[in-house]
Amino acid sequence: MELFAVEGLPEVRPGDDVGELIAERVDLRPDDVVCVSHSIVSKAEGRQADLDDFDPGPQAEHIADRIGALAGEAKDPRFAQAVIDESDELLTEEPLMLAVTHFGHISVNAGIDRSNVPDADLLLLPEDPSASAEGIHETLDAPVVVTDTSGRPFRQGQRGVALGWAGVPAARDWRGESDRDGRELGVTVEAVVDELAAAANLLTGEGDDGLPVVVVRGFDFGDHEPHDGLFRSPEGDYVRDALREWEYDKQRLRAGADDADDADGGDTT
Amino acid sequence: MELFAVEGLPEVRPGDDVGELIAERVDLRPDDVVCVSHSIVSKAEGRQADLDDFDPGPQAEHIADRIGALAGEAKDPRFAQAVIDESDELLTEEPLMLAVTHFGHISVNAGIDRSNVPDADLLLLPEDPSASAEGIHETLDAPVVVTDTSGRPFRQGQRGVALGWAGVPAARDWRGESDRDGRELGVTVEAVVDELAAAANLLTGEGDDGLPVVVVRGFDFGDHEPHDGLFRSPEGDYVRDALREWEYDKQRLRAGADDADDADGGDTT
Numbered sequence: 001m002e003l004f005a006v007e008g009l010p011e012v013r014p015g016d017d018v019g020e021l022i023a024e025r026v027d028l029r030p031d032d033v034v035c036v037s038h039s040i041v042s043k044a045e046g047r048q049a050d051l052d053d054f055d056p057g058p059q060a061e062h063i064a065d066r067i068g069a070l071a072g073e074a075k076d077p078r079f080a081q082a083v084i085d086e087s088d089e090l091l092t093e094e095p096l097m098l099a100v101t102h103f104g105h106i107s108v109n110a111g112i113d114r115s116n117v118p119d120a121d122l123l124l125l126p127e128d129p130s131a132s133a134e135g136i137h138e139t140l141d142a143p144v145v146v147t148d149t150s151g152r153p154f155r156q157g158q159r160g161v162a163l164g165w166a167g168v169p170a171a172r173d174w175r176g177e178s179d180r181d182g183r184e185l186g187v188t189v190e191a192v193v194d195e196l197a198a199a200a201n202l203l204t205g206e207g208d209d210g211l212p213v214v215v216v217r218g219f220d221f222g223d224h225e226p227h228d229g230l231f232r233s234p235e236g237d238y239v240r241d242a243l244r245e246w247e248y249d250k251q252r253l254r255a256g257a258d259d260a261d262d263a264d265g266g267d268t269t
Numbered sequence: 270m271e272l273f274a275v276e277g278l279p280e281v282r283p284g285d286d287v288g289e290l291i292a293e294r295v296d297l298r299p300d301d302v303v304c305v306s307h308s309i310v311s312k313a314e315g316r317q318a319d320l321d322d323f324d325p326g327p328q329a330e331h332i333a334d335r336i337g338a339l340a341g342e343a344k345d346p347r348f349a350q351a352v353i354d355e356s357d358e359l360l361t362e363e364p365l366m367l368a369v370t371h372f373g374h375i376s377v378n379a380g381i382d383r384s385n386v387p388d389a390d391l392l393l394l395p396e397d398p399s400a401s402a403e404g405i406h407e408t409l410d411a412p413v414v415v416t417d418t419s420g421r422p423f424r425q426g427q428r429g430v431a432l433g434w435a436g437v438p439a440a441r442d443w444r445g446e447s448d449r450d451g452r453e454l455g456v457t458v459e460a461v462v463d464e465l466a467a468a469a470n471l472l473t474g475e476g477d478d479g480l481p482v483v484v485v486r487g488f489d490f491g492d493h494e495p496h497d498g499l500f501r502s503p504e505g506d507y508v509r510d511a512l513r514e515w516e517y518d519k520q521r522l523r524a525g526a527d528d529a530d531d532a533d534g535g536d537t538t
Contacts, residue, residue: 001272002272106424153423154508155375155430156498157440157498161424188418191425199471201459202464202468219471232424238515239423241515246507
């Protein structure tokens with residue numbers, strides 16, 4: 001299995017055809033998997049935004065105040081509003097806005113990027129990364145994974161993850177297959193699109209020599225059941241439940257403290 | 270960058286020298302990263318165990334009862350005791366035993382494997398995977414990552430992760446570097462050992478044709494600050510805090526319900 005970055009891609013602008021830009025620069029084989037950083041997909045899809053596009057409501061003002069107090073520096077409520085608009089739900093509001101995006105990905109700040117955006121303040125994630133991947137897949141006639149880098153619970157650092165995919169299943173399912181000893185393997189659904197994204201990120205980097213497209217040549221999916229879920233559904237996701245309850249308890253405690261403060265205030269005026 | 274599996278490794282037995290077994294089968298270059306599945310490391314280190322080695326205490330009996338009731342089938346309290354023994358702490362006891370291993374890795378069932386273990390019931394993780402990696406690194410004179418596959422919050426499926434590493438830093442730190450537009454990059458510590466493990470897992474598989482060693486050739490760490498933390502420390506890990514509180518609330522509720530049941534029982538006898 002070989003990985004190489006596609007060289008010579010221009011700065012991508014709204015309306016550009018990412019599939020065409022890639023096709024012009026690399027001779028693909030049908031089994032190549034093309035890993036495309038969401039940043040150029042978002043740029044082509046016009047997902048640049050300015051902070052002034054977001055009119056902060058009370059929740060955004062509240063979050064910016066809280067995170068700002070924790071960080072010891074003022075935070076922009078317009079940014080908090082952008083995260084709220086890009087999310088179905090905030091699992092936590094502080095110390096980080098842990099957001100469930102409209103397409104099911106859970107990420108700090110809904111994956112909104114504040115660097116690498118010429119002529120704009122922000123770069124939002126694609127609205128539907130699997131649809132984006134499908135469009136590029138149709139042009140290239142090769143499997144496509146749209147990637148991002150993202151932090152995760154329990155482990156430090158970011159790693160590449162898949163946001164969307166087309167032409168390759170999200171996972172391969174080893175259940176029902178046997179180990180060397182003939183024992184049936186346990187729960188072994190392997191999220192190959194995340195592993196492809198992680199592998200690609202070893203080459204792409206984050207800096208100003210950014211190489212947003214990596215070709216994985218020679219990946220063999222093998223004779224396994226395909227599986228197309230990647231984002232856990234809310235039902236039965238107990239880490240999500242725990243975070244919701246933790247956030248709820250925190251807000252309830254704070255509301256109680258605020259009420260007490262108000263009562264105190266009433267006493268002294 | 271190229272990845273290939275090392276062919277022809279024998280079934281590894283206690284006392285085998287994993288570094289020697291690899292060195293005999295591949296000509297390594299100094300910048301090759303050798304990703305070694307923990308399974309052969311554990312086997313060489315004699316980490317096979319039988320369920321009868323574990324004498325279940327009250328916590329293990331309780332956990333097996335609870336998980337068994339949820340699963341609708343009896344669970345072995347000896348297995349629960351093995352997980353407890355291999356852990357500093359259980360963040361949750363049900364529906365899954367989410368364990369913090371003695372070396373800081375957080376994994377369901379403390380990563381104990383019930384398949385792929387000839388002549389034993391269980392395979393425990395290495396006691397100190399970075400020390401294991403260091404030993405193999407000294408033999409091979411090339412960077413080594415000891416890997417496992419593991420599930421994760423929010424996303425379905427397993428992916429390769431690093432348990433230990435030597436000769437390569439856990440992460441590279443892009444902070445202070447600039448994007449194309451000259452803006453400073455945000456929090457961008459990239460956990461390269463996890464990405465290397467994920468890439469290797471695309472080749473290794475889980476089944477009876479298991480290939481436990483993958484060489485990554487041509488990975489360029491680049492000119493970045495190295496960073497050697499991979500497992501979050503408990504301080505400030507708010508997902509861990511939330512899970513602890515969730516588990517605590519659940520147990521307290523249940524204790525309350527049990528007291529009520531006892532009281533009812535007292536009334537009717």
